[in-house]
Amino acid sequence: MNTSAAQTRPTHTGTDLADSAFLRACRGEPVPHTPVWFMRQAGRSLPEYRALREGVPMLESCTRPEQVVEITMQPVRRYGVDAAIFYSDIMVPLKAIGVDLDIVPGVGPVVAEPMRSLDDLAPLRPIEPGDVPYVIESIRGLTAELGGTPLIGFAGAPFTLASYLVEGGPSKDHAATKALMYGRPDVWHELLGRLATIAAGFLRIQVEAGASAVQLFDSWAGSLAPDDYDRYVRPHSEAVLAEVGTLGVPRIHFGVGTGELLGSMAAAGADVVGVDWRVPLAAGIDRVDGRPVQGNLDPSLVFAPWEIVAEKAAGILTAGQKAPGHIFNLGHGVLPRTDPDVLARLVDFVHTESARG
Numbered sequence: 001m002n003t004s005a006a007q008t009r010p011t012h013t014g015t016d017l018a019d020s021a022f023l024r025a026c027r028g029e030p031v032p033h034t035p036v037w038f039m040r041q042a043g044r045s046l047p048e049y050r051a052l053r054e055g056v057p058m059l060e061s062c063t064r065p066e067q068v069v070e071i072t073m074q075p076v077r078r079y080g081v082d083a084a085i086f087y088s089d090i091m092v093p094l095k096a097i098g099v100d101l102d103i104v105p106g107v108g109p110v111v112a113e114p115m116r117s118l119d120d121l122a123p124l125r126p127i128e129p130g131d132v133p134y135v136i137e138s139i140r141g142l143t144a145e146l147g148g149t150p151l152i153g154f155a156g157a158p159f160t161l162a163s164y165l166v167e168g169g170p171s172k173d174h175a176a177t178k179a180l181m182y183g184r185p186d187v188w189h190e191l192l193g194r195l196a197t198i199a200a201g202f203l204r205i206q207v208e209a210g211a212s213a214v215q216l217f218d219s220w221a222g223s224l225a226p227d228d229y230d231r232y233v234r235p236h237s238e239a240v241l242a243e244v245g246t247l248g249v250p251r252i253h254f255g256v257g258t259g260e261l262l263g264s265m266a267a268a269g270a271d272v273v274g275v276d277w278r279v280p281l282a283a284g285i286d287r288v289d290g291r292p293v294q295g296n297l298d299p300s301l302v303f304a305p306w307e308i309v310a311e312k313a314a315g316i317l318t319a320g321q322k323a324p325g326h327i328f329n330l331g332h333g334v335l336p337r338t339d340p341d342v343l344a345r346l347v348d349f350v351h352t353e354s355a356r357g
């Protein structure tokens, strides 16, 4: 177990990192215990995060390397998770190239001028390292501090980014996005093509700065029917994953409500596929063609009595043994009112239970 390891560990070599349970599981190799981390582990459920963010807008905090390093480290120290996820947001690269947007507390990303025509796409140019010096500085600081714990870099996938840009903000039905997709396929493919270039560029910057794995978040892809996903979206996500494939780090591909899309999301070029809690993990494993999986505890379960949490987690660990690799995670992000002590207990449970075999 590696609880509190980040504070006490001596300097680690690159070999230790490559040998970490998380990276071994991503490659489908045997592990001493099932690795675990939580999507949105860095954030609002931690009082030490809220204290640090006091008076600092979300997107500004992402440009301050000292804050980014500290916020990324907080859950690693508190929970003893097997991987850190870089504190940033899927909207950061768009903001960095000059798109007028903000993250409004309690709402999410809001875009000043929604993009619905070819002319609207003008701000969407490729991202360069010089656009995000704070990302590079933060990741360099983090890899030094993390030692043998891998850092996961991430980007929003073209569809999920497009949804915010076209709708102008969060949306339940993605109606304007789909209207553009069906009604103006020329604009649509230009938009997603540009977003693919940006996502791939942003992932490359993170890996070159020291990230050991990447996750492509297509959070809202589950709103699409499989044939539309394959026709309008998958080629663009495939382009991102293919470019990242040249960098030699594992690629995790994740979305919510993607039960019917899992096979396609795997075939798009994922090394590991994220499975949400609506799909039994055993069924998810059957759909991803022999790849390792990540997931899939319902994020709401942390509010249930501990015996129920333990029973569900044990079931997920058992199901996960059927995959060549399993990374324990929630099926989506940590909910804001989650008690950090429950997550700490869950990490211990996953480590102990899985080590017993």
Ligand SMILES: Cc1c2[nH]c(c1CCC(=O)O)Cc1[nH]c(c(CCC(=O)O)c1C)Cc1[nH]c(c(CCC(=O)O)c1C)Cc1[nH]c(c(C)c1CCC(=O)O)C2
Pocket: 038, 039, 040, 041, 042, 043, 044, 053, 058, 085, 086, 087, 088, 089, 090, 091, 103, 105, 106, 107, 108, 109, 154, 160, 170, 217, 219, 333
């Ligand atoms: C869709 C999406 C976004 N951002 C992200 C996604 C994909 C993951 C998912 O499906 O949840 C990804 C993201 N956003 C954030 C991270 C940091 C790393 C982590 O701990 O996972 C990551 C990986 C920080 C954040 N991003 C945001 C916060 C909350 C800001 C705050 O504390 O004021 C954090 C810590 C804001 C944000 N950013 C976004 C939304 C919808 C919101 C509002 C909802 C919310 O508040 O949780 C867009």
